[in-house]
Amino acid sequence: MSVAALLGALELGLIYAVMALGVFISFRTLNTPDLTVDGSFVLGAAVAAVLISEGGNPYLAMLAAFAAGLLAGCVTALLNTRLGIQPLLAGILVMLALYSVNLRVMDGRANIPLIDKPSLYRLFSGVLPEGTDTLACAFLVIVLIVFLLYLFLQTRLGFALRATGDNEVMVRACGIDSNKMKLLGLALSNGLVAASGSMIAQYQSYADVGMGLGMVVIGLASVIIGEVVFGTRPLWRRLAAVVLGSVLYRVVIAVALDLGMPATDLKLISAVIVTVALSAGGVRKMLARQAQRLPGK
Amino acid sequence: MITIEHLSKRFHAGTADEKVAVDDVSLHLEQGEFVTVIGSNGAGKSTLLNCIAGVCEADAGRIILDGTDITGMPEYRRSRWIGRVFQDPHMGTAYDMTIEENLAIAYSKNKPLSLSRGIRRQEREFFRERLAVLGLGLEDRLQDKVGLLSGGQRQALTLLMATIVRPKLLLLDEHTAALDPVTAAKVLQLTTEIVAESKLSTFMVTHNLQDALTAGTRTIMMDRGRIILDLKGPQRESMSVEELIALFAEKSGTKLRTDRMLLQ
Numbered sequence: 216m217s218v219a220a221l222l223g224a225l226e227l228g229l230i231y232a233v234m235a236l237g238v239f240i241s242f243r244t245l246n247t248p249d250l251t252v253d254g255s256f257v258l259g260a261a262v263a264a265v266l267i268s269e270g271g272n273p274y275l276a277m278l279a280a281f282a283a284g285l286l287a288g289c290v291t292a293l294l295n296t297r298l299g300i301q302p303l304l305a306g307i308l309v310m311l312a313l314y315s316v317n318l319r320v321m322d323g324r325a326n327i328p329l330i331d332k333p334s335l336y337r338l339f340s341g342v343l344p345e346g347t348d349t350l351a352c353a354f355l356v357i358v359l360i361v362f363l364l365y366l367f368l369q370t371r372l373g374f375a376l377r378a379t380g381d382n383e384v385m386v387r388a389c390g391i392d393s394n395k396m397k398l399l400g401l402a403l404s405n406g407l408v409a410a411s412g413s414m415i416a417q418y419q420s421y422a423d424v425g426m427g428l429g430m431v432v433i434g435l436a437s438v439i440i441g442e443v444v445f446g447t448r449p450l451w452r453r454l455a456a457v458v459l460g461s462v463l464y465r466v467v468i469a470v471a472l473d474l475g476m477p478a479t480d481l482k483l484i485s486a487v488i489v490t491v492a493l494s495a496g497g498v499r500k501m502l503a504r505q506a507q508r509l510p511g512k
Numbered sequence: 513m514i515t516i517e518h519l520s521k522r523f524h525a526g527t528a529d530e531k532v533a534v535d536d537v538s539l540h541l542e543q544g545e546f547v548t549v550i551g552s553n554g555a556g557k558s559t560l561l562n563c564i565a566g567v568c569e570a571d572a573g574r575i576i577l578d579g580t581d582i583t584g585m586p587e588y589r590r591s592r593w594i595g596r597v598f599q600d601p602h603m604g605t606a607y608d609m610t611i612e613e614n615l616a617i618a619y620s621k622n623k624p625l626s627l628s629r630g631i632r633r634q635e636r637e638f639f640r641e642r643l644a645v646l647g648l649g650l651e652d653r654l655q656d657k658v659g660l661l662s663g664g665q666r667q668a669l670t671l672l673m674a675t676i677v678r679p680k681l682l683l684l685d686e687h688t689a690a691l692d693p694v695t696a697a698k699v700l701q702l703t704t705e706i707v708a709e710s711k712l713s714t715f716m717v718t719h720n721l722q723d724a725l726t727a728g729t730r731t732i733m734m735d736r737g738r739i740i741l742d743l744k745g746p747q748r749e750s751m752s753v754e755e756l757i758a759l760f761a762e763k764s765g766t767k768l769r770t771d772r773m774l775l776q
């Protein structure tokens with residue numbers, strides 16, 4: 216595999232890691248499978264693309280995408296907590312609705328090109344050698360986000376959010392509105408996903424209405440690969456594992472492409488990776504349980 | 513401290529399965545009163561406590577806690593004044609979080625959640641002190657995940673969490689039922705100590721009639737959603753378990769039956 220391809224995989228891995236951290240918040244911290252992700256990823260890309268193509272600042276565009284994602288997450292959370300719709304179904308509904316919303320945001324176009332528009336990856340161009348400036352930007356963003364998330368999860372509010380995923384009964388018994396925590400968690404999660412979408416749009420120089428397909432599976436794959444390969448404790452390691460999982464996922468894909476796999480098989484490969492990763496956890500537990508049982512007998 | 517007026521709760525109202533769980537219950541607890549609640553399976557003990565805690569909504573009646581009408585208040589809001597320990601040791605704690613994180617969440621009952629540091633140094637010291645009182649060695653395991661604790665340790669921790677910010681009312685629903693006898697006795701002893709120390713108004717549901725008479729200051733007996741007996745003072749102090757069983761039979765016209773009855 217070429218150095219350029221490896222570099223590309225690294226860049227993509229870091230950018231998609233922002234999305235994977237969002238998925239981590241809903242799936243792991245909140246313990247809620249949230250399928251809004253496929254829609255909110257495109258929403259972020261669409262919002263940013265529209266703003267940037269109108270001459271907007273790429274950083275502000277990313278912030279706007281984050282805010283739009285927050286809103287999408289709120290809608291899913293409210294469908295769940297206020298209307299009593301199951302989380303899985305609430306996510307699917309919002310994902311579907313977002314398809315239309317995204318097309319509206321993109322003014323009916325299925326694709327918005329961003330060629331020759333300013334992008335957030337230009338921050339270091341001219342300062343760092345050609346080819347590494349994009350990587351440096353992606354790295355900076357992910358380090359910042361991991362750091363903030365790390366701090367947040369150790370505040371009182373962060374504790375309450377984590378506990379909600381663990382045991383809602385306990386959270387309510389401690390005087391905390393578990394519904395508000397779900398709202399906060401899903402909003403934050405989809406905010407990050409949308410921010411990642413805006414970064415991808417800038418990276419590949421276009422936003423496409425279909426670019427979110429299977430995103431939630433990719434996010435989940437990154438989270439699980441990270442857990443299996445890099446571990447889950449302590450907290451900073453857990454967050455770093457999500458990022459590394461995302462990078463590893465991209466490297467695997469790049470290698471597969473390099474070996475001649477047609478790009479159209481990517482989704483199939485994603486699904487297989489998640490299946491393997493999911494069952495790996497289960498198999499490991501099963502083995503551990505058996506190992507525990509044996510000496511006792 | 514708490515006044516319950518004509519409280520009623522039925523499940524599946526209007527269907528063939530209609531079940532009256534709590535039937536026109538009125539009760540008043542003075543500050544510091546420790547009431548043990550006994551009765552057969554399905555008598556409505558848990559439902560009564562759940563209505564007080566806000567887990568289920570009463571169909572009729574009012575609940576007034578320390579002058580505030582909490583009847584329609586959401587569960588989480590009244591939890592600020594009500595501490596709870598559940599029968600299931602898994603219910604009271606977040607298993608994937610550490611002991612100190614659990615305590616910190618319980619400790620934030622008295623202030624709004626914020627982006628301030630989860631655990632401050634002096635709070636950690638305070639948690640350590642409180643844990644030491646339990647006598648289970650948990651004070652040296654602040655950073656252990658709760659998932660690693662035994663059932664008895666978890667119930668003791670939940671008890672501490674329920675009382676670390678002094679509640680106006682403590683609700684214990686068979687909180688020792690899932691524990692082995694020795695651990696159950698230990699947790700009950702901790703309960704009476706903590707309740708006495710802070711003079712907490714308390715409801716404790718139990719199937720252990722001996723505990724029902726020795727712990728606390730008052731005993732109520734429920735049958736088919738009603739309070740059929742309210743014992744306190746000298747009458748309660750001189751009562752034996754056998755007399756209590758006989759009294760139940762007399763008042764209800766049936767035998768006291770439960771799947772977890774302990775008569776020792």
Ligand SMILES: Nc1ncnc2c1ncn2[C@@H]1O[C@H](COP(=O)(O)OP(=O)(O)OP(=O)(O)O)[C@@H](O)[C@H]1O
Nearest residue numbers: 523531532533551552553554555556557558559560
């Ligand atoms: N969520 C519910 N849905 C339907 N019926 C219920 C529900 N909760 C309780 N009941 C019914 O209400 C009645 C009272 O139940 P409750 O759990 O309060 O009894 P209990 O006195 O706590 O019994 P036990 O000693 O077995 O714990 C029972 O007939 C029960 O079947």
Ligand SMILES: [Mg+2]
Nearest residue numbers: 557558559685
């Ligand atoms: Mg019960």
